[in-house]
Amino acid sequence: MWIFLSTEILFFGGLFLTYTINRHTYADVFSFSSRTIKLSWGAINTVVLIGSSLTMAMSVWSAQVGRKKLVTFFLVATLVLGTVFLGIKGIEYHDKFVEHHVPGLNFDMYYCTNNPGACNLSPEDLAKEKVELDELTKKMGGENSVNANSQLFFSLYFGMTGLHALHMIIGAALLLWLIKQSMSGRFAAQYNTPVENVGLYWHFVDIVWIYLFPLLYLIDRH
């Protein structure tokens, strides 16, 4: 399992590398774009996902000590927390659709400030965003370059969180498979390798988020 995870480290590593280089090259626009993502959802999701790692670890323990009912309980808890994470991610994606922040057709960083009331933002936040955006436009020499570079940020944002979410969905499918087996009492002290290995995968996905959260949500917040 660790050998597979090593390949996954490099898979995500390449994306983190791309993000780092672009964030450095287009620092101002990336910094502004990242502030349009809501910190609260990201922070809640971090707690939810680390919580799901705890329940996953507990299900491994339950299997090792042969508490068969507890194995199922903790696997279901992990699945529930994983689903909550994906649900919150869905709300965040929905906000970005409403704000016209999804790369491709209709991408417009100026949509919220040009159409007050169209986005779910408080008047203060909107006023602050307008000031920052005007300053940025002047610095970048026009709206087109702001839109082009922020589209790059959001391509990476959706690419990285999307790939992470895909891993979560695969993890959820693996959990369903484990839950089915664990309900028939398959996992106990003598045999629990599948629980252990899906656990390793689940914790790995957690680690990816542990890095995504500061890099996408936090570092330009101050």
Add this chain to the structure above:
Amino acid sequence: MSEHIVSPKIYILIFAVLMVLTITTVYAATVDLNAYFHSLNVIVALVIATCKAILVILFFMHAYYSSKRTKLIVFAGFFWLAIMLSLTLGDYATRSWDVH
């Protein structure tokens, strides 16, 4: 799988430490640390994230209790990542064709 049973107490303790680190990193992000040292906000965020990742790897993923061979593979995975990051970023940092 090597059978060392990690007790729930350790899992809960690690979870609590991870929560404290999460709160710390969110709080640190709202303070302008860059005023004290160049890019300090990024450095603090990444150091905290790395501490969290190490705790997850050592305890949730049992690397701390694993055989030497497993430890080697864990190390190798991150070692290759370090090579990729350091050589590429080193290249970008030292070449004159960099766009800015």
